[in-house]
Amino acid sequence: MKKGKKIVIGIVAAAVVAGGVYLVTGGTGGEAQLPQVSVTKAETGDVEEIVDATGTVVSDEQKTFYSPVNAQVKKVSFADGDSVSEGTKLVEFELKDLERDNQKAELNVKSGEYDYKNSINKSNQADQKQKDAKSKVATLEQQVKDKQNYLASLKSQLSAVQSQAAADAQAAAQAQAAQAAAEAQAKADAQAQAEAESQRAYADALNTYQTKTLPAYQKELGELNTAYIKAQGVYNQADTAYQMAFAQWQADPSDENAQALDDAEAARSQAEIDSQQAKEAYENKKADQPQMPEYADFASTGQEDFVTDGTEGSGQNLTDQVGDPSAAVSTSVDTSGIENAIEQASSDLADLQSDLATQKSIAEADSTSLTKEEKEKLRLTNNLTELDAKSAKELVAEGKKGIKADFNGVISKTAVQQGATVTQGMELFTLQSTDKVSVDINVSKYDYAKVKEGQTADITIGDKKYTGKVTKISHLATTNEKGSTLISATVSIDKPDEDIFLGVDAKVKIYAEKAENVVTLPAGVVNIGKDGSFCYVLKDGVITRQDITTGISSEDAVEVTDGIKAGDEVIEDLGSLEEGMTAQAAPADSSDGTADAEETANE
Incomplete structure (x- = not known):
């Protein structure tokens, strides 16, 4: 679109130049002059590709919490969407049933120990009796x-x-x-x-x-x-x-x-x-x-x-x-x-x-x-009883601890209510981290080859700006509703703060490949044909097409790796002129006048 805009302006400028030529020739009635064209010189400079994308703010880390015990929920200290801090106690449990189960398990352990010792003693006595x-x-x-x-x-x-x-x-x-x-x-x-x-x-x-x-x-x-x-x-x-x-x-x-x-x-x-x-x-x-x-x-x-x-x-x-x-x-x-x-x-x-x-x-x-084998089975049975008791004791400890936030984040998928009875392993809620946040974006097929992991990016969320880095690129393409091929990528935010809201839209500017001290041309003078890139130059006063090899490009400039060297003059815009026609470069002052004519024509 920017190239097209420059082409339109160029046509207007050419008309003005042609009018100027006409004025020169017509007004003086003297000898006809060659048409003039605006030119620009290839320069040595830096070019950096920038890929623009939009995406959704998501959490890089989330944890789903499950009930560690079978118990009644005594207190729930959050609601869906609440922001909580690391260490905040979110769920408390009633301990009465857990403590009773623990006492029962301890009694079973003692009973099992007595039974085990009694069986072993009787076995040893029978064995000794036979030996005697x-x-x-x-x-x-x-x-x-x-x-x-x-x-x-x-x-x-x-x-x-x-x-x-x-x-x-x-x-x-x-x-x-x-x-x-x-x-x-x-x-x-x-x-x-x-x-x-x-x-x-x-x-x-x-x-x-x-x-x-x-x-x-x-x-x-x-x-x-x-x-x-x-x-x-x-x-x-x-x-x-x-x-x-x-x-x-x-x-x-x-x-x-x-x-x-x-x-x-x-x-x-x-x-x-x-x-x-x-x-x-x-x-x-x-x-x-x-x-x-x-x-x-x-x-x-x-x-x-x-x-x-x-x-x-x-x-x-x-x-x-x-x-x-x-x-x-x-x-x-x-x-x-x-x-x-x-x-x-x-x-x-x-x-x-x-x-x-x-x-x-x-x-x-x-x-x-x-x-x-029978002794080993009795020992294992006794060990299982001890493990059950240990588990019951651990469950009491887990119930006393309740559930705390492992990190700063936002509550989602709440499935627990105060006063409800929960079972061990039952899903309670999900906590999405706000300390580790990124933006999920989709990159078009024209840009995905430019995006690499580790590239830096600027991220805009609402009226706040953040810096980030490309941390992940999917190798599986998807197709949107228009049939366009997209590649998903993840851009992590360096220093997320409390102003970030998960699920909102974000604009991302990825700083892709950069070339330094290379030959560059303005983006508007580079044309793309079916056989590759080219531009127009004056060669011996004749408008000539010059095939070039380009590298990376930005919004304003294109890297030229072959066909043009620094200092070469390139026609900015042909206007109504064509390849093979004779012309001459407009003087610098004329170029300024042409620019003024372009602005007048645009107005």
Whole structure:
């Protein structure tokens, strides 16, 4: 438009010049003169491109605030569009519910710690019990073996004593028979026969007790003890499962976990009943141990006491006890001592075998102690409870702090009201910074190549001016409603103040590329054709077209990089003249007159 304006003025000036030429030639009636044209010289100077644009003032920084807690809003200290300062408390919360949740969480932590310690202690006790049982097995096995050998020795000693007693009685009877009458001999023989029958009956009863009754009892006692150990193990596992279910229910009291806790408690109760019943059956059987038969129940007369130490199975010589043959007839050998020793040894052996079976069952049973994974799960459950408590404590702290402005700015998108109940993560409002402000502009396709990040700019907002800098250029073009291609850019404002309002229009003047100490021409003398830029010069008095290469340009001047050098004269305006016509440069005074003529023509 400026070039076009200059062309119009040039035409008027040319007409005036032509009129002046006519006046010269016509008025004097002398020889015709060449037409004159105004010229200007190419100069060395600076050229700076300036890109003008308009845009909207926006905030470079904005933050949307969300509720950090589930609580009721006690106070809201702003409205949409309010300007607030950094540190201003904007929202306050009611703390009653948050503090109650914190107390509940702390109690859950303590309960979880007790449950965890209890489960670990029980697990350690079960583990130690199994280790102790394994260490006792070898000792008990050796004790059982020694007791079996001792019992066998006692039985052998008893048999020897009984056989010797029978032999001595028979010898005594025979000696007495030699001195006694036939009737006495018959009576002695009958008595010896009865004694032998008693010995055989006792031996049979003792054999039945040792080979059938006692082993059957010991086997049944061992089975009942094994059943009791297994029942106790089942109870320990059920108790551990109940503790874990209880800890899980405390961490998450859902219906599913509550049902799992009820099932675990029912299983533990049943296992405890089964364990108690198995224990009673074992104790009853242990108290009902069969008694070893006594010889006195089978002999018709008593004998002298047989002395034994209970360990070596030795006794007095039968002859020493009986004395002379006549004493043997009227008395019998007393084997109650050895018999008592056998009974005691059998009872001790049964106890040892029972203890051995018990310890083997404990040592070989599935461990009721917690596995590494179960301990880790309990620890994690306890940690989760602690984290919940920590979270509850932190929420109380967050609620006490409320929400403060992180920077100076303007409130927008308000979604919270005083007295309303908000949930954690709920959007409350947005704060747009007024400390970091910029202008969003659109640059036309003719100018976007000139705009670069880092270029300075002047910004006008209302009647106030600011300085700024291009900070961002989009590489994605858009099209406006007229179909023109635009490139968006951002110009930051250096020192925004309280007079800036977000969302208003702003004018931006970007100082683009600058060339210093280059050849320049006035913008009005440079023409643009389909083959490039050109201007007109007088070459040997002839108007000649001169192709030139241009660089950057401003409103008033154009950089020339080729075709024209400093000092060259360029025709300002052809007026009605054309290329190839002869002409001469108008003198400086004439140029001033031409300018006056231009102004007169414009008027």
